[in-house]
Amino acid sequence: MTQSTKKILSALDLKRFKFSPPLFLSLLLFVIIVIGTLLLKLPVSTKHPISWLDALFLSTSASTVTGLSPFDTGQTFTFFGQIVLMLLIQVGGIGIMAFAVFFVILLGKKVSIRQRQLMQEALNVPSIGGVIRLVSWILIFSFVIELIGTFFLAFRFVPEFGWGKGLYYGLFHSISGFNQAGFSLFPGNMSRYLGDPIVNLTMIMMITLGGIGFTVLAELLSTHRYRKLSLHAQVMITGTLIINAVAVLAIFIIEYANSNTLGPLSLGDKFWGAFFQGISPRTAGLTTIDPSGLSQASLLLTMLMMFIGAGSTSTSGGIKLTTFMIIIAQVFTFLKGRREVVINKRTVNHQVIVRAVSIISISVIVVLLAVFLLCLSEQQPFVVILFEVISAFGTAGESIGATAHLSAFGKIVIMCVMFFGKVGPLTLAFSVTKRSHVDIRYPDGEIYTG
Amino acid sequence: MTQSTKKILSALDLKRFKFSPPLFLSLLLFVIIVIGTLLLKLPVSTKHPISWLDALFLSTSASTVTGLSPFDTGQTFTFFGQIVLMLLIQVGGIGIMAFAVFFVILLGKKVSIRQRQLMQEALNVPSIGGVIRLVSWILIFSFVIELIGTFFLAFRFVPEFGWGKGLYYGLFHSISGFNQAGFSLFPGNMSRYLGDPIVNLTMIMMITLGGIGFTVLAELLSTHRYRKLSLHAQVMITGTLIINAVAVLAIFIIEYANSNTLGPLSLGDKFWGAFFQGISPRTAGLTTIDPSGLSQASLLLTMLMMFIGAGSTSTSGGIKLTTFMIIIAQVFTFLKGRREVVINKRTVNHQVIVRAVSIISISVIVVLLAVFLLCLSEQQPFVVILFEVISAFGTAGESIGATAHLSAFGKIVIMCVMFFGKVGPLTLAFSVTKRSHVDIRYPDGEIYTG
Ligand SMILES: [K+]
Ligand SMILES: [K+]
Numbered sequence: 001m002t003q004s005t006k007k008i009l010s011a012l013d014l015k016r017f018k019f020s021p022p023l024f025l026s027l028l029l030f031v032i033i034v035i036g037t038l039l040l041k042l043p044v045s046t047k048h049p050i051s052w053l054d055a056l057f058l059s060t061s062a063s064t065v066t067g068l069s070p071f072d073t074g075q076t077f078t079f080f081g082q083i084v085l086m087l088l089i090q091v092g093g094i095g096i097m098a099f100a101v102f103f104v105i106l107l108g109k110k111v112s113i114r115q116r117q118l119m120q121e122a123l124n125v126p127s128i129g130g131v132i133r134l135v136s137w138i139l140i141f142s143f144v145i146e147l148i149g150t151f152f153l154a155f156r157f158v159p160e161f162g163w164g165k166g167l168y169y170g171l172f173h174s175i176s177g178f179n180q181a182g183f184s185l186f187p188g189n190m191s192r193y194l195g196d197p198i199v200n201l202t203m204i205m206m207i208t209l210g211g212i213g214f215t216v217l218a219e220l221l222s223t224h225r226y227r228k229l230s231l232h233a234q235v236m237i238t239g240t241l242i243i244n245a246v247a248v249l250a251i252f253i254i255e256y257a258n259s260n261t262l263g264p265l266s267l268g269d270k271f272w273g274a275f276f277q278g279i280s281p282r283t284a285g286l287t288t289i290d291p292s293g294l295s296q297a298s299l300l301l302t303m304l305m306m307f308i309g310a311g312s313t314s315t316s317g318g319i320k321l322t323t324f325m326i327i328i329a330q331v332f333t334f335l336k337g338r339r340e341v342v343i344n345k346r347t348v349n350h351q352v353i354v355r356a357v358s359i360i361s362i363s364v365i366v367v368l369l370a371v372f373l374l375c376l377s378e379q380q381p382f383v384v385i386l387f388e389v390i391s392a393f394g395t396a397g398e399s400i401g402a403t404a405h406l407s408a409f410g411k412i413v414i415m416c417v418m419f420f421g422k423v424g425p426l427t428l429a430f431s432v433t434k435r436s437h438v439d440i441r442y443p444d445g446e447i448y449t450g
Numbered sequence: 451m452t453q454s455t456k457k458i459l460s461a462l463d464l465k466r467f468k469f470s471p472p473l474f475l476s477l478l479l480f481v482i483i484v485i486g487t488l489l490l491k492l493p494v495s496t497k498h499p500i501s502w503l504d505a506l507f508l509s510t511s512a513s514t515v516t517g518l519s520p521f522d523t524g525q526t527f528t529f530f531g532q533i534v535l536m537l538l539i540q541v542g543g544i545g546i547m548a549f550a551v552f553f554v555i556l557l558g559k560k561v562s563i564r565q566r567q568l569m570q571e572a573l574n575v576p577s578i579g580g581v582i583r584l585v586s587w588i589l590i591f592s593f594v595i596e597l598i599g600t601f602f603l604a605f606r607f608v609p610e611f612g613w614g615k616g617l618y619y620g621l622f623h624s625i626s627g628f629n630q631a632g633f634s635l636f637p638g639n640m641s642r643y644l645g646d647p648i649v650n651l652t653m654i655m656m657i658t659l660g661g662i663g664f665t666v667l668a669e670l671l672s673t674h675r676y677r678k679l680s681l682h683a684q685v686m687i688t689g690t691l692i693i694n695a696v697a698v699l700a701i702f703i704i705e706y707a708n709s710n711t712l713g714p715l716s717l718g719d720k721f722w723g724a725f726f727q728g729i730s731p732r733t734a735g736l737t738t739i740d741p742s743g744l745s746q747a748s749l750l751l752t753m754l755m756m757f758i759g760a761g762s763t764s765t766s767g768g769i770k771l772t773t774f775m776i777i778i779a780q781v782f783t784f785l786k787g788r789r790e791v792v793i794n795k796r797t798v799n800h801q802v803i804v805r806a807v808s809i810i811s812i813s814v815i816v817v818l819l820a821v822f823l824l825c826l827s828e829q830q831p832f833v834v835i836l837f838e839v840i841s842a843f844g845t846a847g848e849s850i851g852a853t854a855h856l857s858a859f860g861k862i863v864i865m866c867v868m869f870f871g872k873v874g875p876l877t878l879a880f881s882v883t884k885r886s887h888v889d890i891r892y893p894d895g896e897i898y899t900g
Pocket of ligand 1: 065066067180181182283284285286395396397
């Protein structure tokens with residue numbers, strides 16, 4: 001810790017508050033959203049006036065890197081407004097994540113070694129010494145990746161729009177992709193580049209790098225041998241490959257003859273369309289085919305992907321891929337009649353499983369509650385509402401039509417879900433199991449399941 | 451064990467097979483379904499010929515006590531056919547449950563004390579000595595309850611239909627209610643008795659007694675003091691009261707002004723309609739208001755109830771109420787930062803929680819897979835398909851229109867889901883965690899969630 005950060009700390013006088021990192025992150029995100037709302041409401045931000053509620057909605061959507069919007073963002077926002085959106089995405093995405101890690105270090109001075117270890121475990125940082133390196137690395141690495149993305153996208157956008165606009169479009173979509181924001185400046189999202197290899201490969205690369213989580217990226221820079229990676233990195237890499245491959249193949253087969261999506265396309269474009277729609281919805285939410293044209297089977301698959309989300313310590317929402325994989329591993333362990341959950345010759349601690357169960361359960365409750373409320377307030381088919389809520393929870397940002405027609409109450413519900421999807425699972429992952437204060441050990445009760 | 455059962459056993463020569471109770475129960479259910487199919491396909495069973503597939507579907511629906519049917523059962527089946535249905539319900543309901551308990555006793559002679567204890571734990575029988583008593587008690591008690599139900603229903607049905615038909619209708623609906631079968635002989639299910647206190651109260655009493663589980667009923671006969679009951683019985687009673695009260699109130703409020711359901715009714719009828727629709731769907735599936743008229747919010751609530759189901763060692767399907775309550779308790783424990791799940795001053799063993807997580811996870815996977823397949827094969831709105839699959843899984847039997855229009859493939863899928871819903875969670879509850887054969891204790895791996 002440098003002298004200046006110490007000064008900042010003592011100026012903030014954190015000791016006065018009963019300070020908890022999850023609360024701080026939630027407050028931070030809230031402040032970002034409020035500032036964003038004020039900026040987006042400025043007359044200079046939009047080509048025609050938008051309501052306070054819409055400004056708040058857009059600010060929330062950008063800061064939580066979701067991408068849901070009741071109107072076409074490219075057409076509504078001025079250049080200034082678009083820059084505000086881009087900054088909100090960057091701050092809400094990489095910024096929040098870096099801050100989370102940073103504050104663990106600051107807090108580290110004020111708590112016991114044991115607590116620090118637990119918090120670092122919760123924040124998914126492998127070792128104490130590596131934290132400072134990780135924070136600076138997150139910021140630098142992100143900017144470099146985003147510039148590389150801009151570089152590649154420029155090959156397509158500069159010839160089309162000229163140097164200024166081309167580079168700017170490259171930067172915006174590179175940031176939107178890496179931060180999993182789902183915002184595009186084009187009408188119809190990225191659909192005009194459905195069959196374009198450069199845009200497809202660059203965007204999928206940005207989405208995948210941003211989605212796998214910073215700790216995994218850090219590990220991959222230090223070693224390329226699978227066996228040397230942490231269990232977390234191994235599960236993330238294997239899991240990402242499997243789930244992406246399955247989803248792309250499934251979308252390709254299901255939508256092959258669907259006249260609203262892949263049906264009318266050439267075989268090559270069919271592949272690119274399935275490729276993008278298979279990988280993007282888990283968190284990025286950018287689209288090259290209109291999701292409202294998807295068949296119900298593909299919608300179900302897409303909702304499942306949005307719910308799962310990408311990796312821990314990525315900018316994404318959702319329950320996270322590892323949370324999902326741990327439950328699957330627990331089920332297999334149970335079916336085999338084993339006690340210990342073992343993945344790649346590593347035991348998964350019981351408390352990790354309990355945490356995963358709790359994250360999923362609470363997330364399901366939040367999603368069902370929001371769907372219930374929207375069923376009462378909106379005149380939309382059930383699947384459209386369900387899709388919208390899961391998209392908001394996973395901060396995915398795809399919509400099959402609900403966003404544009406939401407009532408004021410409906411917008412507030414979706415904003416709450418986006419906020420929860422962004423900080424909820426993170427907060428739960430932070431929470432540290434205390435040793436029971438009560439020393440009473442109650443006898444086991446008989447209770448039956450199934 | 452009597453000499454005769456020993457003779458039956460040695461005749462069956464069970465030692466020859468690698469014999470497992472869940473496999474046996476599944477086979478038994480399968481045999482019942484096949485016999486039922488043959489009987490229902492007889493020309494004497496139906497007023498007009500039905501296909502083999504429909505006979506199989508109806509036999510599965512009755513034996514798994516679901517109640518889904520592609521046609522009006524009262525109009526299609528002759529008196530003989532209706533008696534077959536009633537017997538299938540009785541054998542598939544109470545019969546299967548009694549057999550499950552019975553076979554644990556028979557098996558008890560051939561396995562170690564430890565294994566016997568584990569199986570009894572799995573089958574939810576409180577003590578070794580109580581098993582024989584429990585089995586005979588289940589059968590006698592059920593018949594007595596069903597006769598009492600018939601007696602009360604006769605007060606309404608005999609004046610309306612005369613002695614013969616009135617008593618027969620009383621018996622049929624009493625059996626259908628107590629076994630949670632959902633079959634009614636009236637067109638529009640029980641809707642003609644929507645506001646009838648005798649029919650409502652009798653049916654809800656039958657549904658509740660049949661749904662709470664035989665071990666709880668046995669305990670209630672031996673003690674009336676809440677504190678002396680097992681944790682299981684306490685959770686079942688409290689849980690049933692809470693979930694029923696919440697559901698009835700919610701349905702009443704949501705549907706109050708819905709012109710397709712409670713809207714046109716008097717205040718009294720509104721209450722009875724909400725009362726029945728709040729309690730029945732958890733497993734019985736009998737209806738007094740047409741579920742296809744329900745608002746989407748009520749449909750969501752109904753689907754949740756059908757998925758949860760009634761009690762362990764009841765005839766119902768679904769994940770079971772205790773399974774649901776255990777997960778809720780685990781979530782609260784996690785949020786409080788505690789390690790041990792404590793309910794009513796009793797600790798819930800970790801293996802019980804793992805079992806509950808596994809049952810729910812596998813059930814969700816089965817439901818999603820079936821919804822996925824039906825999305826591909828059927829031309830129905832998503833919510834109609836989802837409702838149908840969850841109804842089949844919970845062996846609830848309510849439908850908002852899919853059953854009548856299912857393709858042959860769709861019928862096969864729904865049959866599989868009904869079969870799984872009936873024996874799946876039971877089988878998983880049977881399964882006993884072995885001590886790891888491998889002595890290797892792997893080191894804990896780092897893996898992050900949320
Ligand atoms: K997104
Ligand atoms: K039923």
